[in-house]
């Protein structure tokens with residue numbers, strides 16, 4: 264359903280379990296960035312009422328996720344560290360920004376596809392965590408988030424198709440899925456959500 268080319272190596276979960284404070288810090292900032300990204304899309308595409316309405320809700324959900332992760336960090340006596348760079352997301356961002364002189368619609372569609380891709384991979388990572396992590400509370404937590412991020416994936420992809428009906432959205436999406444399938448081979452080795 265997520266259209267991903269490659270599944271994460273389950274050994275990544277063992278790396279995550281070796282440093283929960285690190286994964287939780289990274290995860291907290293992923294949620295913050297997801298909220299910020301949704302707000303940026305709203306700012307750039309103000310005239311689309313349905314998009315604005317849905318992305319306000321989505322941004323609120325991401326902020327709620329940020330709060331949930333922050334609460335877990337506090338409960339466990341951990342400290343929220345500095346924001347971590349997300350090389351995976353930066354690579355996807357660069358890819359979807361390629362090919363200058365885009366119309367506003369093209370730029371919007373590419374931003375929506377970029378967002379859908381991150382939701383898809385995050386969802387896959389959360390699913391793996393929920394299935395394999397030994398910590399029961401975190402397993403439940405990641406299952407809950409997996410469902411929410413799957414909904415976001417559908418929202419972003421749905422809007423890309425709706426507003427890009429005059430563009431070849433399927434080709435753009437397939438190109439991105441193929442690119443992601445290539446770069447993800449270099450990840451799965453760090454205790455970060457996309458690392």
Ligand SMILES: [Fe+2]
Pocket residue numbers: 294297324325328412
């Ligand atoms: Fe989220």
Ligand SMILES: [Fe+2]
Pocket residue numbers: 297325382411412415
């Ligand atoms: Fe999300």
